[in-house]
Amino acid sequence: MSAEPRTPTAFFPHKHLLGIEGLSPAEIERLLDLANHYADLPKDDTTARALLRGRTVMNVFFEASTRTQTSFELAAKRLGADVTNMSVSTSSIKKGETLLDTAMTLNAMRPDVMVVRHGDSGAVNLLSQKVDGAVINAGDGRHEHPTQALLDALTIRRRLGRLQGLLVAICGDILHSRVARSNIHLLTKMGVRVRVIAPTTLLSSGIERMGVEVFTDMRKGLKDVDIVMMLRLQLERMQGAYVPSIREYFHFFGLDYDKLSLAKPNALIMHPGPMNRGVEIDSEVADDINRSVIREQVEMGVAVRMACLDALTRNLRGGN
């Protein structure tokens, strides 16, 4: 029971950020503008540093993560918040009760924001129903990873000046990817044409109903695209279960200069990381300074997470 009223503000009229699916294009635009502002701000900006002073942000990761957790931690610290990191080992959450027990225990410590990652789709939604503070979904199962989609969009916008009218190809393990789902929601809402490219075993049933064009031939799918978004292929899915071998996967679905030559001449290359070099992406392509914006994505990640923390705590500060 937090003391402050939890009425969402007009700036971002949601209590939590659980996914991109429920957001309007205007809300996405405002978050991106705010993130853009933070991206240009010096790390030690004193106004920013005062924004969340005395507020508590808890990172609760039921699934191991170093990059996303660090990114959220830095974002919170740059806004002056107190941050705690909690990694809950997978073994102790095998029983579902523990998820809600953990949620209620942590809630009793009265965090203002909880950043939650969980291996099961919908688990963050469930947890959000039991806590008083704001919840940011840092990835739930195969469902959504909204801050990743926002940071991808911000990266594109800063490089190409716009989203509207672009052609983006998302390539790889669509079936198991929350990054793909959040990006499909965000990009289609913002007027981007989206293609998904994957071997048929890694496509998800009915994906075309989400407003994307489906390709199983990478050469056809990459034709004339402005952006190539590669997805990580989990090791355990490479050896016989979904694709016969790494070699065969790379041959048909790995991004190399040969396949990239079909995209627009200056097409950008993105990857949510961590990369499997030589599996879904050729090392040289990944490191191409002119084409690859992979490091920029990581940088924008902090700015986007600052914007989300800011937006979700405005009601606490009484401002708009």
Added chain:
Amino acid sequence: MSAAPKTPKKPARPLVLLNARIVDPAGNHDERGGILVLDEKIAAIGPEVTRDNAPTEAEVIDCGGNVLAPGLVDMRVQLREPGDEHQETIDTGSLAASAGGVTSMVCLPNTNPIIDDVAGVEYIARRARETKRAKIYCYGALTQGLEGKDLVEMGLLAECGALGFTDALQAVADVMVMRRALTYARNFDLLIVQHPEEPRLAAGGAMNNGELATRLGLPGIPACAEVMMIERDLHLVRMSGARYHVAHVSTAAAVEAIRRAKQEGLRVTCDTAPPYFSLNENEIGDYRTFARLSPPLRGESDRRAIAAAIAEGVIDCIASDHAPHDVESKRVPFVQAAAGIVGLETLLPVSLELYHKGSVSLLHLLKCLTSRPAEILGLPQGRIAKGAPADLVLIDLDRPHRVDVAGFRSKSKNSPYDGRPVQGMVLRTFVDGRQVFGQQVFAQQGRN
């Protein structure tokens, strides 16, 4: 088969039910009149039963023109006893049954310990006698320990009262085991009940495969997993000549396969459960675990096909598929949640939606709930006839109310129907001529 559960002897006071609309699907009768019950059995039926010729010591009840039907025969429930009494017991389950108008039910063998020996069957029979409400029977496991390998002592268990054999919530995956089970069952003409789902194809799945599963990021179970298992089994049924019953049919393709098998003359029957004709996968919405079922809720076209197959008669019976789960089994992420819903207290009102919408006649609907399952199970009840057990239910067919899980007698409250407006209410339930449930009409009206 002599040790079927019996309710204990009590000085049998005659019972006279007057002014009823007597609906008996077995005899295809729908007429006004009364019923006289002597010694737990129906002794007389029709307009000739009046207040004037009632035995002097009889209890006389005016039915107010409401429907008097055979008590429901529910061929698929889980009562969680022995082993999981915190979720349901035979006592609470039979309270729920009598409130739902169910006078006979058959529980699955997936208890702890598993009902795969004579002692297990006898335990259920004894607890059923002690409970004195609905009549409770059981299926035996088809394979020892539900492991899908070695057959149970089917003949001995049947002699003790097991009404059929099934591996409960899982299909017998090994085709050779299933072949032997059906062939051996033919020996004693026993009923084999299958949970129709190809287990490898459904492995890890949490909901119906398709667009919604993709959006929610939940692993899907393809609808064809159901028909694949049924078609495999039908080849074995053709070889063995055994009696084969398909539980909770949920897809149009399965209906088609069963229709063809029936036309061919195979000894095949099937049931479905109310969720499969009253709900579709959209019920899951934002990860509502109460809508997680096995088989999963399907798309709208399958839902329609199930409703149509009931009307057409391809689907023989409607069973509650009662599956009580505690709060902890459902307040978890969707993929971890237990599958199933409590169904005993919504079986009748939700099934009546088919009648109120005009898709089936009352006689046909009640047949699916009473005489047809009794016939498949080989039970003498489920009909209103001279000499039949006086298992009866009095129904106000039209009374509107809302499903209220807080009022459920079942120990568990996992129902997706909470708050659903329904029409039709059980007023009284009788087992062997004894009233085991009476609606508190005024309290009920006060609450709604």
